[in-house]
């Protein structure tokens with residue numbers, strides 16, 4: 001196996017000299033003066049490993065994401081403890097300046113790599129490292145004081161992604177009102193607007209928001225400084241009649257979508273899972289991943305936020321409009337979804353159920369159509385159309401629990417959320433029992 005290094009910094013230089021002396025499988029292909037050059041050497045395919053001991057402070061999650069996208073591994077040499085912690089939390093391999101070359105080789109050889117020393121499954125592997133490091137880092141970040149402030153059973157924490165196909169089937173209505181129902185059950189909730197096409201959580205909730213909390217979270221993650229305090233600051237609490245939940249608002253303009261990058265968002269989701277029992281993510285509609293296939297190097301991805309949310313989710317809710325356009329769209333979308341999240345069985349919700357669009361017994365008619373054309377799994381909830389109530393809510397920024405606590409729509413949603421919460425706590429109990437027994 002050959003390792004082709006791009007190096008930056010004196011200590012890195014000295015180390016590769018040692019490596020070159022060990023064998024000709026270790027070669028330096030580029031000595032770089034700045035970080036940009038190092039990244040370019042990897043992006044062009046020249047180098048498989050980026051080794052650096054200087055300019056490490058400039059290494060943020062955006063650059064690491066680029067390096068992961070072009071299958072490169074990153075090895076950083078530093079003796080600075082804070083920098084080590086920051087870089088570890090971003091998923092880079094960090095060794096001390098005087099590290100033995102053999103130790104570094106062992107680290108490199110334990111990866112699954114191709115002939116140039118580049119990782120064969122870069123993004124997946126990098127993200128797996130990232131996930132594990134995130135957990136470790138967040139655990140560290142969660143000092144005793146934080147744990148006391150936010151006591152929760154980690155086993156029972158859930159990331160719930162609300163997805164649905166194009167055509168405004170009711171993703172945001174479901175996300176906002178599910179957040180309220182979970183909160184009303186006494187659970188701490190963070191609602192994240194990750195729709196990169198038409199963020200609308202803030203507008204739906206009547207919050208005046210110019211801050212694009214999600215973009216601020218990404219920036220903090222880039223700097224390696226996304227911690228509980230930072231998250232609480234950018235995700236303020238919304239207090240409603242019946243409880244409170246935190247909201248991380250979405251992009252203020254859809255053309256800001258390149259700011260939403262998968263790796264930084266994954267850090268956000270991991271931290272949220274560490275801190276809160278329930279995280280609800282309002283996703284965009286599009287599941288297209290073409291860009292990922294057509295470029296070998298890093299490009300911003302329009303659907304990165306939705307795809308990252310779906311891949312991080314413990315539970316996906318797939319919502320479709322209950323009419324002759326919405327249902328076929330949902331069925332086609334579920335096939336795409338299965339490719340993105342194999343093995344995940346989404347909970348299907350049909351929304352805006354009404355006689356005018358589905359016949360005199362709409363639930364029965366929809367059920368029959370689903371049995372004939374739909375996938376194996378069943379519809380978990382039918383939510384009635386209540387246009388006047390929803391219009392009123394949009395005007396006042398109220399939630400269902402406030403504006404229509406006794407409405408049929410709210411009752412159905414409440415039952416759906418209670419069942420989810422119960423299922424969740426049962427899973428937590430059984431996984432704890434399994435662990436203990």
Ligand SMILES: Nc1ncnc2c1ncn2[C@@H]1O[C@H](COP(=O)(O)OP(=O)(O)OP(=O)(O)O)[C@@H](O)[C@H]1O
Nearest residue numbers: 168169170171172173174198352384385386387390
């Ligand atoms: N059960 C319902 N009955 C009546 N109207 C509804 C219902 N659910 C949602 N709506 C209305 O449908 C519209 C779209 O809902 P929502 O914004 O939740 O959809 P979305 O899937 O998030 O759409 P977008 O593509 O804009 O993100 C809104 O005006 C909302 O008030």
Ligand SMILES: [Mg+2]
Nearest residue numbers: 171172195200
């Ligand atoms: Mg929406």
